[in-house]
Amino acid sequence: MFERIKDLICGFVEVEPDEVTAESKLTADLGLCSLDLAMLSSEIEKEFGVNITAKTFATVKTVGGIVEYIENEKK
């Protein structure tokens, strides 16, 4: 799942996939703006069937945090 989330993120911002780690912060490190986050939430909803809103990213701040959030939601 981490690899797929990484792919999705790389569709929004110009970063090399190698630069994206579980600890990468979505805004501070990867430069995702609020619209990027909103569109990312839409892609995640479609792909993983979980509810995630742009507001979720106020608490889920890293790539690893997204993976954890999806896993918890799917339980």
Place this chain on the structure above:
Amino acid sequence: MLPSVVPSVKELLNEGARKFGEATFIKYVRNGKVEEKSFIQIRDDSECVCRMIRHTADKRIHIAVIGKTSYEYLVFCSGVLSSGNVFVPFPPEISVIEAADLFERADIEMLLYEEAFADKAEELFKACPQLKNICCFSQAGEIYETYSASSEFASLSDVQEDKEQCAIIIYTSGTTGVKKGVMLSMNALVGNIMYREYCTDIFNEGVVALSVLPMCHTFCFSGDYIKNLKDGLQVCLNGEFKDIAENLKRFQPKVIRIVPMIAQSLLGKIKILLRRNPDLTPREAAEEVYGKNIKWLISGGAYLNPELVDEYDKLGIFLRQGYGMTEVGCRVSVPDDGVAYESVGRIIDICEVRTQNGEIQVKTPTAMMGYYKMPEETKEMFTEDGWVKTGDIGYVTEDNQLFITGRVKNLIILSSGENVSPEAIERKFSTYDIVEEVLVYGDGNKIVAEFYPNADYIQANNIEDIEAELEKIVDSLNATAKSAHLISEIRVRDIPFEKTGPGKIKRYETKI
């Protein structure tokens, strides 16, 4: 020049129904399906809401409308505006505490709201003694039936309109943080869209527009709704911000009103597509993201970087900006493909612009009537000879292009009497990767630039003497700057600047 008679929203709805009839005006996605409403339909539905309001209220009242952009939101807003009452929009994310305060200050007696606001509406109904009626958009179907043109209430939609009276109060956040209610008459609200267009290929019958910004903001309501109603465009409602990528593909718009952040974000997607698919032309990549018909992005609300404009020009998309403020009825200048990238557009023919001590001042028949119940603040906003003080610094060229260079309240006034706009200097640093944040201000008799450097850039480039690196940049900028604009001191900080609510750097008090 304004026409001698400016139509009301009610008259625009009737004219739209007559001219464009069953053509689609509003399009949106509901439960996964695209729904369409014609010019006739929105006129008829708005009249039903107008009748309901007039049946419920026995006098002219102030009516709050709260909701995200939706077909019902537009119908309820139009119903209020057609009923001769005063329309007061608020954003759907408003808290109960703030709404209760503003409802009291705005004398709100009726609240129309979307279903998601229902719990807050109930709380407000209990907390606000002057609030007598509340009605949810979910009752729309019942209202259309009860108050139809064939009902006993049919004649209630015959309203004698006084277009000079206050029609709308829009709360804007002032520089002091206290929200002020801008009162506009119907003549001002609709008059502001009756200017002579510079670009004749945008606002034409049947052109598809995507509406992505909140309708409770003047820029969007005046443009995406009232102006597009007058011009006969097809308005597709984006709904949730996160659905923008899907809706661009679905609706294939030709024109979109945006804020710069949207242009920046979607350009990022285009660049990634181009990198991953070297065979694509820039235009093909742009069409993958924006749809094949995209031609115009009209930006407002924040500074637009000219480099972004240049990048969009290369994609065959005109990204241009307009300028205005609610206090002048909305627009002062509008996009024109022939203007300079740094310009905020060409001044419209219903506005006169002058500069006084560098400040942009505007005279227009669509200016506000004043701030509701705030006579002192109203007086401060106008000059003695009736011009609106925008608080922005800028200049006008001979061919009527408007340029904004900063804010009056941030102005550095040197002991020589020269005025320096710090924003104009700060922007020059935007292309240097080493600069994460910069603030320019006056201290004593000198101009200081204080930097928060970009740690990643410093590490990646093994920079040891950060100050020396920044000094080189400052020296190169000073070499071409006016003598009054020379930066004479650099300060480097190791923590980011304190920010105001919307992420802007909080400025220091200028000590000069």
